[in-house]
Amino acid sequence: GENVEQHPSTLSVQEGDSAVIKCTYSDSASNYFPWYKQELGKRPQLIIDIRSNVGEKKDQRIAVTLNKTAKHFSLHITETQPEDSAVYFCAASGNAGNMLTFGGGTRLMVKP
Amino acid sequence: NAGVTQTPKFRVLKTGQSMTLLCAQDMNHEYMYWYRQDPGMGLRLIHYSVGEGTTAKGEVPDGYNVSRLKKQNFLLGLESAAPSQTSVYFCASSYPTGPFSNQPQHFGDGTRLSIL
Numbered sequence: 001g002e003n004v005e006q007h008p009s010t011l012s013v014q015e016g017d018s019a020v021i022k023c024t025y026s027d028s029a030s031n032y033f034p035w036y037k038q039e040l041g042k043r044p045q046l047i048i049d050i051r052s053n054v055g056e057k058k059d060q061r062i063a064v065t066l067n068k069t070a071k072h073f074s075l076h077i078t079e080t081q082p083e084d085s086a087v088y089f090c091a092a093s094g095n096a097g098n099m100l101t102f103g104g105g106t107r108l109m110v111k112p
Numbered sequence: 113n114a115g116v117t118q119t120p121k122f123r124v125l126k127t128g129q130s131m132t133l134l135c136a137q138d139m140n141h142e143y144m145y146w147y148r149q150d151p152g153m154g155l156r157l158i159h160y161s162v163g164e165g166t167t168a169k170g171e172v173p174d175g176y177n178v179s180r181l182k183k184q185n186f187l188l189g190l191e192s193a194a195p196s197q198t199s200v201y202f203c204a205s206s207y208p209t210g211p212f213s214n215q216p217q218h219f220g221d222g223t224r225l226s227i228l
Contacts, residue, residue, distance in 0.1 A: 001171070006154075032214035043202065043219040044155070051214075089154055097162055098143055098206060098214045099170065102154035 002027040004092050006103025013080050014111050021106045023090035024072040030094035033066060033073045038087045038105075047088075048075070080110045114138055116220035118203050124226045125193045133188040133223050135203030143206045144186040145170075145217065146178060148199040155202060161186055193227045200224050 003026040013019050025033075034049035050057045050064045050073065057064050061080075066073040077084055087107050091100040116137045125131060135144065142163050147155040157170030161180040175197060177189045186205075190197060204217040 034216060043221050045219070046216045049216060093214050097160055097168060098208050098217075099145070099157055099160060100155075100217060101171075102156070104154045105152070 002030060002092055002094070002101040004090060004101050004103040006090050006106055008106060009104065010107045010109070012109045012111065015080060015082060017080055019077045019080050019084070019108055019110075021075045021088055021090070021108070022072060023074070023092075023103050024070075025092040025101075026071070027092070027094060028068075028071065030092040032093045032098075033064070034091050034093075034100070035062075035064060035075050036089045036091065038089065040086075044089060052094075077108075080108075082110050082112050084108060085110045116203055116205055116218055118201075118220035118223050120223060121221065122224045124228065125190075126228055127194060129193050129227075130189070130191050131193065132190075133201055133203075133225075135186045135188070135205075135220060136184055137186075137203075137205040137218075138184065139205060139207065139218070140183070141205035141207045141218075142183070143208055144180065145204045145206075146176070146186065146188045147202045147204065148172065148197075149202060149222075150199050158188065158201075195227050198225060198227045 006023045031052035036044035037047045038044045063076045087105045090103040145160040146158040159178040164183040201223045203220045206215045206217045
């Protein structure tokens with residue numbers, strides 16, 4: 001089955017700096033890669049996703065890049081703000097049941 | 113439009129007790145999922161359903177059963193609760209246009225379950 005690894009597990013940045021979170025996946029058949037943000041005690045919420053026919057996608061301060069050859073994808077957050085502080089999860093999917101396999105999460109802390 | 117609603121929000125059980133967690137969605141989604149999230153970890157898939165009357169095993173199905181008698185509801189059962197099942201349980205749903213045509217999964221608020 002699919003295996004998704006996520007790094008780093010914790011990331012501390014100064015407000016206004018950029019943050020990058022990286023994930024690798026094992027199943028070359030995976031074709032859908034969402035990113036979720038989870039605030040403490042809340043539900044995971046989708047912030048951006050990318051499909052395998054696209055190499056990069058951007059939404060305001062958030063961007064995701066995908067390298068299918070190397071089987072890795074990354075989340076980039078620019079101009080970080082304190083409200084960006086949360087746990088971020090990457091995931092991968094490429095099966096008939098559209099099941100997601102999640103990475104272990106990255107706790108992002110943005111210091112004012 | 114409430115989205116995905118989970119009940120109950122919190123529950124404490126004794127070892128060996130049984131209970132059912134309810135997930136309801138009002139988005140007419142075909143696919144529904146049950147995950148568990150342990151402290152400091154990602155979400156792991158327990159069971160899922162690709163339509164009314166269907167269920168399938170995920171990554172960690174042991175000790176759980178599910179049923180999807182109605183399209184809008186997906187039930188997760190614990191027949192004999194064990195302390196190892198203490199976790200936060202999330203339900204999710206999605207509306208794929210077909211197999212392999214992934215669409216975003218929408219999550220409920222979770223059920224915090226403690227087993228003593």
